[in-house]
Amino acid sequence: MRVGVLLSGRGSNLQALLDAGAASWKVALAVSNVPGAPGLARAEAAGVPVLTVPHRDFADRASFEDALDAALRAADVGLVVLAGFMRVLGPEFVARWRDRLVNIHPSLLPSFRGLDTHRRALEAGVRWHGCTVHFVRAELDAGPIILQAAVPVRPDDTEETLAARVLAREHRVLPMAVGWIAESRVKVENERVVGVASDRPPVNPSQ
Ligand code: GRF
Helix, strand or coil, rough: CCEEEEECCHHHHHHHHHHHCCCCCCCEEEEEHHHCCCHHHHHHHHHCCCCEEEEECCCCCCHHHHHHHHHHHHHCCCCCCCCCCCCCCCCCHHHCCCCCCEECCCCCCCCCCCCCHHHHHHHHCCCCCEEEEEEEECCCCCEEEEEEEEEEECCCCCCEEEEEEEEEEHHHHHHHHHHHCCCCCCCCCCCEECCCCCCCCCCCCCC
C-alpha cells in the first residue's frame, strides 16, 4: 500500500514510518502545508517525493484541499496519515478519504482533544496519558480508534518530559497501525475498529 503523509513541522512520526517500512506498505509521498517544514528534509533524505502545498496560497479551504487531494491521487496513495498536520480538514476531504485517513493524536482520546494535550493532562492530574491512532471523522480528533498506548504520568513530570515519553510511544504505534491497515487486519464496523477474523488479538504497545 502506498502511504501519503501530511505534516506541518518536525516530522518525527514521519521518520518513524520511514524507518519502519514493510513489505506491505511504504511512504510514497510527504506533503507539508508549511514551506520548509523539517519533516520534508527527512522524506528527501529517505528518497521519498515531497511536496509543499501552502494553505496561504489558496483562496479558501476547499481549493487547498482539492490540491491536497489531487497530489495524493496523483501519487496513487491508498492511505493518508496525518502526522503533525496542523490544519483541520473539512468534511468533504474527510468523506473522500473515509477509512483511508488516519491521525496520530498525543492523548488517550476521547480525553484532551485539540492542542496542548500534555499541559492539560498535567493540569488535570491524570495518572496515565498516552497517544491514539484513529480513523479521521469530520469532528476534530474523533473517529474509530485503531490503537492506543498509555504511559504513566510521574510526579516530577514537566510538559517536556511527558511529551517525550508519549512521543516514543507514538513512534511505535503509528507504524503498527499503518501495518494493520495495509495488511487488512482491521476494519471499521459500526464506527468501531475490529480485528479481522482469524487475526491474533491486538498487542498492547504499552507493554
Ligand atoms: C505529535 O505529537 C503528534 O501526535 C501530533 O503532532 C506531533 C507531531 O510531531 N499530532 P512530529 O512532527 O511527528 O514530530
